[in-house]
Amino acid sequence: MPNYLPREVKRRRVRFTTNRPWSAEFEKQNQFSHRNRVYVQPIKNWLFFKGDRVEVLHGRDKGKQGLITQVIQERNWVIVGGLNWHFRYIGKGEDTRGMLVRSEAPLLVTNQVSLVDPSDDKLTKVEWRYTEEGEPVRVSLRTGRIIPLPFAAEETHDYKDPTSYLENESKDTKAADVEAITFDPSLKTFEMEIMEVMDIKEDRVPKKSYFY
Incomplete structure (x- = not known):
């Protein structure tokens, strides 16, 4: 484990x-x-990314639109900034009264939010398709327009834009080293592989055994 x-x-x-x-x-x-x-049933073709505009389909904020601030794909959750929020106490103890803060609760992408078509700001169903160059794009099924990936979806802890990232040759692992296949799988057990490396021949005949 x-x-x-x-x-x-x-x-x-x-x-x-x-x-x-x-x-x-x-x-x-x-x-x-x-x-x-x-x-949770995993979603094979994930469609929601940080920075997307979505419309809430559930709860007191039903019909309101907002931007996705966080994606939790392991739970099929997204958090929409300023929507579906509640108050909660933090730091409450015996000697402290704590503090009341506003926190956004997650929403399920399966039935609680829907992507918004940027051409008319109305909700729509979306699917992945391919351009003539073979590039995958998200397409609105209602209007047929392409919904581009938001700029915020490319942000990481290391950079805001992938093109602006500078590799450190002394610390960063090169992409070729990461993509190199160094493991050759086989049907042999660990003991069999050790015996092959050490040139040990097995000449013993195991006794007959029965499962009943």
């Missing part, structure tokens, strides 16, 4: 939040959890 998973993940009753399962915040929130596990 990987060591980065907290002990609570192995339980049957887990509270899944916006924190990643390997983080300390997730472990803290699951110290005394009594919620049922939620099984």
Whole structure:
């Protein structure tokens, strides 16, 4: 079992939040959890990215539009800035009163939000298609227009724009080294591979065994 998973993940009753399962915040929130596990059907062709404009289809903010500020693909969640929010206390203890903050709750991309066509700012269903050059693009099924990927979707912790990233030759791993195939899979067991490397011949005949 990987060591980065907290002990609570192995339980049957887990509270899944916006924190990643390997983080300390997730472990803290699951110290005394009594919620049922939620099984998520992975989405093969993901369509929602940070910076997309979507319309909320569920809750008190139904019909309102906003920009996606965070994507949690492991749970089919997106967080829309300024929508579907609630107040919660943080830092509350015996000696402190804590502080009331506003927090956006996640929304399911399957039935609670829908992408907006930038040509007329109306919601639409979207699917992946290919251009004549073979480049995948998102296309609105209602208008047939291409919905480009937002600029915010390319941002990472290292750069705002991929073209502006400068590699450090002494620290960064080269792309060719990452893409190189260094493992040759085989049907041999670990013991068989060691024997082959050490040139050990097996001449013993195993005894007959029966499963009944």
